[in-house]
Amino acid sequence: MSVYARLGFVCALTMSFALTSHAQLKLNTKTLGAGAKAVKAATLTDDDVIKYTKEYIQWMDEHNPVAPADDPMAQRLKKLTDNVTNYEGMNLNFKVYLVRDINAFACADGSVRVCAGLLQTMTDDEVMGVIGHEIGHVKNKDSKDAFKTALMTSALKDGVSSQGGAAGTLSDSQLGELGEAVANSAYSRNQESQADSYGYEFLKAAKLNPWGMSMAFEKLWKASQEAGADKKKKGSQLFSSHPDTEKRMNTMSEKAKKDGYERPVVAAK
Secondary structure (H helix, E strand, O other): OOOOOOOOOOOOOOOOOOOOOOOOOOOOOOOOOOOOOOOOHHHOOHHHHHHHHHHHHHHHHHHOOEOOOOOHHHHHHHHHHHHHOEEOOEEOEEEEEOOOOEOEEEOOOOEEEEEHHHHHHOOHHHHHHHHHHHHHHHHOOHHHHHHHHHHHHOOOOOOOOOHHHOOOOOOHHHHHHHHHHHHOOOOOHHHHHHHHHHHHHHHHHOOOOOHHHHHHHHHHHHHHHHHHHOOOOOOOEOOOOOOOHHHHHHHHHHHHHHOOOOOOOOOOO
16 A cells, blocks of 8 residues: 555645645544554464555545545546556556545555545546556555554554454554554655656556656656745645655656657646
8 A cells, every 4th residue: 555545655745736625635643542452473464464454445435535436537537547457466446535635545455546636637647657656566565565564563563462363453543553654654765666667667558658657756846846835735745755756757757768759748727
């Protein structure tokens, strides 16, 4: 899990968009009680991590406004992703959160969530580049490993074994502390670079212009500059805590030029 959210996950740089009825992505920030039940690291299997991931994404879906099927943004995302619900052995499911964050995240269980702010800001190629990047973290097992670390350093840190050695159900307060740990998680430069390359190839495989990766970074980089100049703006910014956004933007643009792709001309909104 690109909370992302960040389950690669949520980033905290500020940016504001004109969604009239909904605010920022909601994370559970309740404090974990001292008596919380946990699972020992030695007994936490990959299946356990996926189980906890599903619990986490269920909480996120219940506490953030999910776009209904007839919402224009939900329809747009469905059209973009209809052919990638089963991709390279991953079963993926997609939803839109009607929040202003410029954000997206993908979880280890294949859940991909895209915020309305990102859809409002980016072209189809750019949106798919971001989605491809996040799916890359799932494919490379970055999301699973980061989520497991978050589990062991937050909700499950007390090391109390669950009954029968099986993973137990997380309480609301455990999900709260897990949410904070996930939000503060970060990928290495190498992991980010590999996910960038995956997103680039993901665009090519979808017959889309791989310039979408560089142009998505460009918008995020410019937005971060604007947000830095206006501390009163609200909202989360994808990649705001990622290292070297400008450098990564340039790396992707040089790759697209080398491969013979022309940068698309996008009309100003």
